[in-house]
Amino acid sequence: MADDRKKLSMTLGESLRQQGVSRRGFLKYCAATASMMALPPNMVPAVAQALEKARRPSVIWLSFQECTGCTESLTRSHSPSVENLIFDHISLDYHHTLQVASGDAAEAAREAAMHENEGKYIVVVDGSIPLANPGYSAIAGISNLQMLEETVAGAAAVVAVGSCAAFGGLPHANPNPTGAVSVGEIIKDKPVVNVSGCPPIPTVITGVLAHFLTFGSLPELDALGRPMVFFGQSIHDRCYRRPFYDKGLFAETFDDEGARKGWCLFRLGCKGPMTYNACATAKWNQGTSWPVESGHGCLGCSEPDFWDAGGFYNALSIPDSDLTRKTGYVVGAGVALGAAAGALNRSTRAKAAAKHETVTIDDLDKKS
Amino acid sequence: MSTSIDFLLWVRGPGFDIALFIFVVGVLIRLLEVLILGRKPDYSEPRGAELGAGLLTLVTRTAPEGGSFKRSPFTVVGGYIWHIGFLVSLFLFVPHIELIDSVLGIRWPGIASNLVDAISAVTIVTLVAMLFSRLSHPVKRFLSGPEDYLTWLVTFLPMLTGYLAYHRMIDPYPLVLGLHILSVELLMVLFPFTKLMHAFTFIIARWYNGAMAGRRGVQS
Secondary structure (H helix, E strand, O other): OHHHHHHHHOEHHHHHHHOOOOHHHHHHHHHHHHHHOOOOHHHHHHHHHHHHHOEOOEEEEEEOEOOOHHHHHHOOOEOOEHHHHHHHHOEEEEEOOOOHHHOHHHHHHHHHHHHHOOOOOEEEEEOEEEOOOHHHOEEOOEEHHHHHHHHHHOOOEEEEEHHHHHHOHHHHOOOOOOOEEOHHHOOOOOOEEEEOOOOOOHHHHHHHHHHHHHHOOOOOEOOOOOEHHHHOOEHHHHOOOHHHHHHOOEOOOOOOHHHHOOOEOHHHOOOHHHOEOOHHHHOEOOOOEOOOOOOOOOOOOOOOOHHHOOOOOOOOOOOOOOHHHHHHHHHHHHHHHHHHHHHHHHHHHHHHHHHOOOOOHHHHHHHO | OOOHHHHHHHHHOHHHHHHHHHHHHHHHHHHHHHHHHOOOOOOOOOOOOHHHHHHHHHHHOOOOOHHHHHHOHHHHHHHHHHHHHHHHHHHHOHHHHHHHHHHHOOOOOOOOHHHHHHHHHHHHHHHHHHHHHHHHOHHHHHHOOHHHHHHHHHHHHHHHHHHHHHOOOOOOHHHHHHHHHHHHHHHHHHHHHOHHHHHHHHHHHHHHHHHHHHHHOOOO
16 A cells, blocks of 8 residues: 555656666657647657656546446557556556455545545546436445545546446436436536547547646547547548448448448448547557448447437438338328318319309399 | 437437428328319310320420520529439439438439539529529519528528538537438428429429310310
């Protein structure tokens, strides 16, 4: 514990030198971090300076109604790697999934981190919070809502990792049986950064933390509270298959000639045009590939309510309902009503004809 | 949380259902009440066939009559440009074909999206020019009522929002896509109850003119 505290008081530069990291290695790392955050090369010295002087902030990671996919994603981060992040960048003082076997000791670590770093620590949340009944999700006997409110009270900022924490995600999907809500719907008095995605791109999770460390502030956010640097452009705008969309060349099945030639996946349900994320540029699995590159359309997982946004394999322009059946009913109703209107018109005409009195010249003479 | 996605989901879900219902039922009522009413039987001996003349008139009336072209070339040419541009954008843009396939189960090949884009730009400019001409030409202005401006607006909005959506000129994208779909729904709702119905009734009118002339053995 005393060692840990000493480590915590060291700057990142001191800590790295202690671990035998060379100046050259450190600058290379800074350049990689700066490029990931889309900063110009002349910012690298500033990043290096900031990171060298930065003290490792305490991070408390809370997992609520989630599937651990976000943690799985984070542990596959390659730049900076999760080891980098935990050992060099941050002091991950509590992560209930990783510490599950520690029981009460883990809870004690969380409380200790909160007291020692009052007002300075970062809370990372994955998973949504059930409001319908606190019993739906509790950790160590503490409801998710209570734990979130308690932990965030003394935090500097909150990072909502994954679509569940950012927008409610799968637990929030219609009919939302647990009354799941996002972090942002509960926490109003602290800055909340939404790092959405199901799961989010690992380098995006670590990038947000690296930004906080470098600049001591949160990155610029979009209307949905997501960092602009990663969520500023749509999948469609950065997609390498975009020229095929413009040319009108679309794959119609997953194994037709168009699919083999890498044509646009719009017809197969790609939600790229409405999805804002960095998949097309940051890619996955150490920059190996990303869903569209591997031949599957984007599911739109970094957008709110993507579970309820219609079939994953329906084109974005198709409305979300059983239209063929409904069209049948509507045509039936239209024909019936049209026939009724026609019949009404005919009867009006027949009545008018029946009422019509024939007038002869003699009749007119009589009247005058 | 009310977001642009919620808006998009509404216009793609319940909003589209409502618009589709009003459009289909409205169009069918208006067509059937005309067709079922029928006309008085004509007991005169026909001097020619109705069928050929009726079909021919459907086509021939598409070409402008020489006199009207000489009198108002701008109206005729502008009218052709935007009608064709509108139909091309509506029926040959691949995302629209997907929609039609999902509703009617029929499909056809589309054209390149950037070609549709260029045609849409021309159509939008032409529609604005047509409005300007309607407002500035004293006779056209005198002949125009509120319904003319309303039908212009509901025709123009889908083109404009579609162009904005294609070029992603409004952020976030779900908002502009939602606005585009909403503008089309407005068009669908007003369609059966305004002169926009001419998109269907022109067939009846031309057929009747042609068939009537054919029966009498005269040129229509």
